[in-house]
Amino acid sequence: MSEKRKRRPKILMIEDNIFLRKLYRDKLTRAGFDFIEATNGIEGLNKAFSENPDLVILDLILPRKNGFDVLDEIRKNKKTKNIPVIILSNLGQEMDIKEGLARGAQEYLVKTDIRLSDAVEKVKKWLKK
């Protein structure tokens, strides 16, 4: 009853490229999501713990703490361990993809291969579950 949480699902994007953040911020906001962002691994992890996001979009090559380590800590923490994480990275080698999924990401998207609209579909898909 006293729950004031908004219905709009909240997405946290951890990404150091300002243009990609803007692109996803605008697109996901238009699609009806709340959007918060972090520009490095440490800030991202702090927001993952404090902001209760419903889904995290995670880059791998990040300042201060790399994405794999961020993912590990998200999975280790009771509060965040079940949040769906979508990796959105430039690393497209099979080895990286396997590692990302093995560490507990729900989805691994390669920046140069994925269209923005398809990425948004993936976000919607994981929020439905």
Added chain:
Amino acid sequence: MDRKQTKRKKAKFSDVISIVAHQLKTPISVLYGYLEVLASEELGKLNKKQKEYLLDARKNVEVISNIVKDLLDVSKIEEGKYKLNPQQVNLVKICEEVIASFASWARASNCEIVFKKPSVDVKAYVDPSKIRYVIENLISNAITYKSLGPARVEIGITKKGNNILFSCKDNGIGISKTDAAKIFSKFYRSEEAVILNPSGTGLGLYISKAIVELSGGKIWFRRNRDKGTTFYFTVPATHYVRKKKAKTKNIDDRG
């Protein structure tokens, strides 16, 4: 000592290429994303000219993106890290798709593409996207390096034992004896090729050779008797592991 020095220099050069290419990936994705949103008209209707400009911009991002992909492939090939993901693939279908994608360009270039389509599907054990790259490059070379006037390109696929033989015959400018030895090396382009198509990179055949050889096949060409060039490659029809010598011997002994 000289040799060592050039080797060191070479390693550095390919490092630079690889670093630059990696750095270009993110801005390319950014451009793709922005253009996608604008073209979808979710930010507002576009007039005809604006749409046309966006399409042109997209095509040019694609050009940059393809060069970057080629450079990254080259650096992976040189590091021995180029990986294929082979599976049973219908080559007839891939040829048809590639030819269809080149149809309007070929028409505009006054070049007729003839596919001597086999009556049955021809399956090969290859990486689908990589073999498509090889076929695209051979056919696009045949169209690009055509002579003045109408041209004809003939594509064939046949099964030869456990191998598939692909051929692409053109009646274009041909390859001189001096160029013949070099065209599979990276960045090499004949003088004539540079004049005809200044924007080529000279990586297509180098990467194609690596792909075909890693698939377990061979790639080569012949200078046609009359005019032009025919490129060939073979790839295995099925996944086939070479039997160990000892085993073969045993079977032979028994037989």
